[in-house]
């Protein structure tokens with residue numbers, strides 16, 4: 623077996639999911655499992671969540687149709703929303719795999735019309751493709767603008783070959799302490815919903831809340847919430863409350879691969895960015911930037927070996943980091959705890975985030991495919 627591995631603790635995933643569920647009460651949940659469930663394994667996490675019976679998430683969401691295809695091939699039955707706008711080249715997947723399309727331009731409607739003629743009629747089970755309308759309330763990335771929507775809405779009213787299953791918006795800064803802009807986005811979104819209602823458009827489920835909003839903005843819950851990072855056990859920033867207790871799902875481990883005694887003045891790794899202040903023992907651990915250990919962490923991270931904390935020293939290489947174990951008894955094959963939590967060890971991903979100015983999302987997403995995921999219940 624590969625010496626480095628990530629344990630994915632499915633009990634913690636369930637714990638986080640049920641804690642979120644408890645907080646939002648009867649509101650539905652769309653579990654965000656895009657990007658390989660933020661590095662945790664998309665099909666495994668979705669299958670596990672779907673196995674929770676009456677507690678399972680009502681929806682899943684992914685970024686791309688190809689991810690939706692993977693979920694369907696893994697026998698996921700729940701509705702799957704695709705966040706990204708689709709192209710003519712991708713539209714077949716929406717029909718073939720019964721995925722819900724995000725729609726916000728006249729072009730999307732045209733492509734769906736075309737797709738329906740090409741693929742929809744062949745699929746007898748699929749009388750209509752389902753869509754969720756994306757509304758831009760201030761993020762200025764994707765979605766129909768509040769003031770430029772008349773043509774689009776009029777077309778929506780006329781179309782017969784799709785069903786509007788939902789409508790959503792996305793918050794720009796729900797994870798910040800100041801919620802003024804989030805409240806402004808909610809107000810805009812609600813105004814838009816009222817306008818559709820007045821036009822007799824049944825928009826289905828309205829949803830907006832990501833993890834930051836789930837934690838701190840109850841009036842954003844609407845019909846459904848969309849947790850991502852909180853499912854995997856992290857708060858989205860250091861500015862949110864911790865109103866839901868979360869447990870990290872991923873823990874990263876490796877094993878000592880070599881041990882070397884060095885003397886005062888010796889340097890370690892590329893560029894000689896670490897000089898030993900005294901005689902010490904340096905061990906190598908087979909994890910590098912190709913595995914998702916950011917090179918910016920050089921000389922800035924720590925690991926645990928037999929419950930003792932040691933500093934990583936020198937430049938992070940492609941396949942290897944070096945650890946100064948002082949003169950302690952550390953041998954080839956000893957287990958190295960890199961981050962996460964198990965019953966004996968705890969190193970927060972936030973330590974890395976602070977060192978290289980990023981967020982937990984990026985850290986877990988970047989743990990590469992070279993690292994096997996071991997699923998533990």
Ligand SMILES: Cc1ncc(COP(=O)(O)O)c(C=O)c1O
Nearest residue numbers: 654792832833848849850851858
């Ligand atoms: C549209 C949309 N909704 C919900 C989420 C989940 O956000 P979070 O991981 O902050 O809960 C994302 C993630 O980026 C997203 O793109």
